[in-house]
Amino acid sequence: MSNEKFVELNNITKRFGKNTVIDNLSLSVSKGEMVTLLGPSGCGKTTILRLIAGLEKPTEGQIIIDGEDVTNLSIQQRDICMVFQSYALFPHMSLGENIGYGLKMIGVPKGERKDRIEEALELVDLAGFADRFVDQISGGQQQRVALARAMVLKPKVLLFDEPLSNLDANLRRSMREKIRELQKRFDITSFYVTHDQSEAFAVSDTVLVMNKGHIMQMDTPQRLYRRPASRFMANFMGDANIFPAHYQDGHVSIFGYNIDCQGEIEPKTADCTVGVRPEAVELKTTGEECQRCTVESVAYMGPQYEVSVNWNGQILLLQVNSIMLKPKIGDTYYLTIYPEGMFLLDEPA
Numbered sequence: 001m002s003n004e005k006f007v008e009l010n011n012i013t014k015r016f017g018k019n020t021v022i023d024n025l026s027l028s029v030s031k032g033e034m035v036t037l038l039g040p041s042g043c044g045k046t047t048i049l050r051l052i053a054g055l056e057k058p059t060e061g062q063i064i065i066d067g068e069d070v071t072n073l074s075i076q077q078r079d080i081c082m083v084f085q086s087y088a089l090f091p092h093m094s095l096g097e098n099i100g101y102g103l104k105m106i107g108v109p110k111g112e113r114k115d116r117i118e119e120a121l122e123l124v125d126l127a128g129f130a131d132r133f134v135d136q137i138s139g140g141q142q143q144r145v146a147l148a149r150a151m152v153l154k155p156k157v158l159l160f161d162e163p164l165s166n167l168d169a170n171l172r173r174s175m176r177e178k179i180r181e182l183q184k185r186f187d188i189t190s191f192y193v194t195h196d197q198s199e200a201f202a203v204s205d206t207v208l209v210m211n212k213g214h215i216m217q218m219d220t221p222q223r224l225y226r227r228p229a230s231r232f233m234a235n236f237m238g239d240a241n242i243f244p245a246h247y248q249d250g251h252v253s254i255f256g257y258n259i260d261c262q263g264e265i266e267p268k269t270a271d272c273t274v275g276v277r278p279e280a281v282e283l284k285t286t287g288e289e290c291q292r293c294t295v296e297s298v299a300y301m302g303p304q305y306e307v308s309v310n311w312n313g314q315i316l317l318l319q320v321n322s323i324m325l326k327p328k329i330g331d332t333y334y335l336t337i338y339p340e341g342m343f344l345l346d347e348p349a
Helices: 047-052 095-105 110-123 139-151 170-186 195-203 220-228 231-236
Strands: 003-014 019-028 034-038 060-065 082-085 158-161 189-193 206-209 216-221 241-248 249-254 257-260 271-276 281-284 292-300 303-311 312-321 332-337 342-345
Touching: 003 047, 019 060, 019 189, 019 216, 034 047, 034 195, 047 060, 047 082, 047 189, 047 281, 095 110, 095 139, 110 220, 110 241, 110 303, 139 170, 170 195, 189 342, 195 220, 206 220, 206 231, 206 303, 216 220, 216 231, 220 332, 231 342, 241 312, 281 312, 303 332
Parallel strands: 034 189, 034 206, 082 158, 158 189
Antiparallel strands: 003 019, 003 060, 206 216, 241 249, 241 271, 249 257, 271 342, 281 332, 292 303, 292 332, 303 312
16 A cells, blocks of 8 residues: 555535535545445445445535546546445346456457456355356355456456445455455555444554544544544444543542553643543452442343443443453442553543
8 A cells, every 4th residue: 555645535515405415525545545434324424435436426526536537527437346235236147247247348358358257256266156147146155246346347446335234244254354355455445335343443444434424533443443533433433431530640540540541641631531441441359449330230242241330420331251250230349440441532521
């Protein structure tokens, strides 16, 4: 992945009647970068995908791909491929014909088409399937055919619109690994829309979180989770416990419990707001009175329990390894907070 700007959206606004879906949005994406668009339903992420594809035109603003202004060009003129949630395969065609359809439309000779179809099938672990039909293969295999059909054209930009939402959990995991592997191998600039945060983290170089037509934060998955820029981001990227705190000499104090946070967070003022991720909290059987808490609820999740405790009148969410500890409602423990899972917020608690 290079630092070269490859896809640019400049001051993009999109209105449908009086409804503003995208509001003066700008972003730039490097060549070979995989960007996932994440956000609540109706936030505008699919509209962004359709604008990049040329399926919608912006009300205002400019779209540039590989140095060319494509704002008013159709999808056929943009050298873009899209992988849909519904697969969109032709049932009356063989898998080979499905994959080669785009090649045929752009005039690739029959012999070369055959070679590229076989290569594409091999890439998605479907070698020898060229003569089969859609109703003869599974949903996961159909999604791989849809991916092969896009990859065989070697587009400048690849777009994924909720591509794995019709698959079960195990298939989703294997398919996201395959998508990421091929995207990196061919260095194709890609945009990926999903509602699934774990999927977004697994496939992305960069995650762009949207809300109400605006970019809330755009960064690596690790930094988005570890350093959310707002309360919205803190809660959207996972569970977050938010507390008023006091900072002094490298220590944060929450309800009188002092935590050495040097090297992790450094508030600009003594009175501050800190967030604590659930996995940064551990329950122990001994501790100081300021660490004492009572279990309010327990949910068994297999590898872990999701536990809420009452700590000085505030509910705190945490995770407990289900082999190491088996908490019950009403049990008393003493919590330890690890600074590696803390972050600062500018908003009051």
